[in-house]
Amino acid sequence: MGRAPCCSKVGLHRGPWTPREDALLTKYIQAHGEGQWRSLPKRAGLLRCGKSCRLRWMNYLRPDIKRGNITPEEDDLIIRMHSLLGNRWSLIAGRLPGRTDNEIKNYWNTHLSKKLRNEGTDPKTGDKLTEKKKGKKKNKQKNKENNNNNNKGSEKTLVYLPKPIRVKALSCIPRSDSTFTLDSNSASTSQEKVQSPEAKEVNMVWEVGNDGDNVGNIVFFGQDHDLVNSASYVESHSDHVHTDHGTLEKLYEEYLQLLNVEDKPDELDSFAQSLLM
């Protein structure tokens, strides 16, 4: 099985987009809508790969994109979201209307990681840095060093675990019932949408650690990634959650414990408030 070659292998244009290309892409999408990215370039008369077109549209040409500096409020929100979600840029971007995941990722890598480091906080783990760790870093080495520092000397309980396993949909969950059932096999590897009694759609993401141990977290999002509302929904309905082996209850309890033992309850509260804005 092979993936079709991308632009690098079929002689298509690469690099910066020209105003003419932008205009062609914008015009086409305004007329025909997004989607069908693979065939779009041909139909739009562009010598680009679909992936490149999609990226250009999503990150730059979309009309709802907010240009300009990140505000202090956005800055603060990004930091707090990152402390909970880690490098889940698309989820963080979902909380910042008009901002793209790429923009936030870049902003984090250039501004915030440096800012946190200067404040004596490890941008990767959120831990306080020792004086040794605080040194000024060269930009080119930044990513490598971040990787090297990853998980080093971190004993704090984190809600976020890197590299979650994305999970498949479950078929066993009734969509119009307040009670939903998960079997443990699916629950350990699944991302699912369930319907709450209030008919609010909830996305549940179960994340497990890289080493496959049982310490993980469950993140609930509403349609607009509303972490707090959805979590509180499940909290108030946790007696409805069943699994064949009690796995999900256990996981959920662990998740609540993680929230409870978090050494910054006030911060979590304010975070919750900010999410509810």
Add this chain to the structure above:
DNA sequence: AATCTGCTCAACCGCGCTGGA
């Protein structure tokens, strides 16, 4: 004025997931 150095961010790359055939 020329060169160096560091920073920014648009764009690319590779991987994994989903859903249809």
Add this chain to the structure above:
DNA sequence: GTCCAGCGCGGTTGAGCAGAT
């Protein structure tokens, strides 16, 4: 059940710019 196109995501790169030397 398998294959594959389509898509989305996170990590990384490198061109271009600005400030320092």
